[in-house]
Amino acid sequence: MADTDQARAAAIKYRRFIKFLFFVLVVLSINFGGTWLTHQVEFQLFPRHDSMLQFMVLGATLLYVLLMAIPFMPGIEIGLAVMILLGSKGALLIYLSTVLALSISFVIGRMTPPHLIKQLLNWFHLYKASALVAQLEPLDQQQRLKLLYEKAPSKLVPFLLRHRYLAIVAILNLPGNAFIGGGGGIGVIAGMSRIFPFYAFISIVAVATAPIPLLFFFEVI
Amino acid sequence: MTSRQKINIFIITACWFLFINPVLGLDPSRLLDGKTFTGFNGEKGQPLDPDEAEEIVFENGRFISTTCNRYNFSDVAYSASQAGDSIHFQAVTLSPTHGKIAWQGTVRGDQAEVTFVWTKERWYWNTHREYWFQGSLQQ
Numbered sequence: 001m002a003d004t005d006q007a008r009a010a011a012i013k014y015r016r017f018i019k020f021l022f023f024v025l026v027v028l029s030i031n032f033g034g035t036w037l038t039h040q041v042e043f044q045l046f047p048r049h050d051s052m053l054q055f056m057v058l059g060a061t062l063l064y065v066l067l068m069a070i071p072f073m074p075g076i077e078i079g080l081a082v083m084i085l086l087g088s089k090g091a092l093l094i095y096l097s098t099v100l101a102l103s104i105s106f107v108i109g110r111m112t113p114p115h116l117i118k119q120l121l122n123w124f125h126l127y128k129a130s131a132l133v134a135q136l137e138p139l140d141q142q143q144r145l146k147l148l149y150e151k152a153p154s155k156l157v158p159f160l161l162r163h164r165y166l167a168i169v170a171i172l173n174l175p176g177n178a179f180i181g182g183g184g185g186i187g188v189i190a191g192m193s194r195i196f197p198f199y200a201f202i203s204i205v206a207v208a209t210a211p212i213p214l215l216f217f218f219e220v221i
Numbered sequence: 222m223t224s225r226q227k228i229n230i231f232i233i234t235a236c237w238f239l240f241i242n243p244v245l246g247l248d249p250s251r252l253l254d255g256k257t258f259t260g261f262n263g264e265k266g267q268p269l270d271p272d273e274a275e276e277i278v279f280e281n282g283r284f285i286s287t288t289c290n291r292y293n294f295s296d297v298a299y300s301a302s303q304a305g306d307s308i309h310f311q312a313v314t315l316s317p318t319h320g321k322i323a324w325q326g327t328v329r330g331d332q333a334e335v336t337f338v339w340t341k342e343r344w345y346w347n348t349h350r351e352y353w354f355q356g357s358l359q360q
Binding site for chain 1: 262263264267270273288289291292294316318319320322339341343344345346347348350352
């Protein structure tokens with residue numbers, strides 16, 4: 001009996017040791033990998049690297065569009081990083097990419113049956129976004145829209161329900177909109193709600209997402 | 222004035238422009254003609270990059286960077302001026318694909334120190350990077 005307990009304790013210790021070793025290896029890999037990556041990024045850039053630079057900018061922009069279109073993904077952070085990297089002119093690229101990304105999420109919400117969106121998000125392990133779609137699935141149009149405004153101050157909700165276009169502008173610029181999935185989440189919900197025609201949504205998004213890129217473009221910030 | 226006198230004046234004037242003027246150095250654009258400097262480029266504030274071998278050539282009043290020539294930066298007329306034992310020069314090379322490079326340098330003896338700025342404008346992003354070159358006269 002005592003021998004079995006000792007063997008079990010030894011096995012637990014061994015497993016802990018393996019886990020600890022694995023943790024150390026992961027930390028060391030991140031450290032060495034990070035140093036290597038920093039070294040790669042710090043190499044000198046000459047005109048011969050022009051194509052590579054453009055490819056990197058294009059890659060970052062596509063990543064931004066992708067992350068911005070998916071609910072609960074940190075798209076806006078990538079967008080800000082690209083704007084800072086490219087300077088004032090980059091604001092125009094990010095602005096157009098934002099409108100494109102939100103249009104994609106709107107179309108996904110409008111065209112795709114909710115259970116397929118759920119499956120896709122689960123496949124990507126985006127369980128939070130999948131839960132949001134599940135939450136929306138049984139709701140009617142008005143209820144779906146109302147869900148959008150739940151994070152807004154309660155006094156504003158009746159006003160927002162009456163002025164749904166203005167509401168989208170407000171929600172897209174509300175700091176707490178990450179709780180309902182950020183820009184991508186708002187686009188999917190707006191698409192699923194079937195309350196907004198596509199052209200109207202594009203117009204709203206074009207206006208609502210303009211202020212920050214405009215401030216960057218005119219070098220106010 | 223007779224025809225003979227006219228011909229003499231023409232010959233003297235032609236000789237002045239062809240031989241004497243360049244020798245006296247009155248044409249500032251040609252102070253560095255015939256010189257080729259080889260060395261390396263580096264980004265401003267960084268060491269010279271051993272992978273970025275450069276050759277700058279002054280020939281017939283024109284300047285060319287052989288490294289940048291690969292990226293469609295063609296040869297251009299350069300301007301130069303003498304200051305003591307140094308010669309300062311300037312040139313701006315253009316490429317239809319890679320933008321513009323503004324060159325500014327000093328040649329002292331058989332050594333050249335050059336700074337250059339690469340700019341390329343796009344609708345979504347401007348490239349503006351500063352570099353330096355250090356090279357010695359190719360014998």
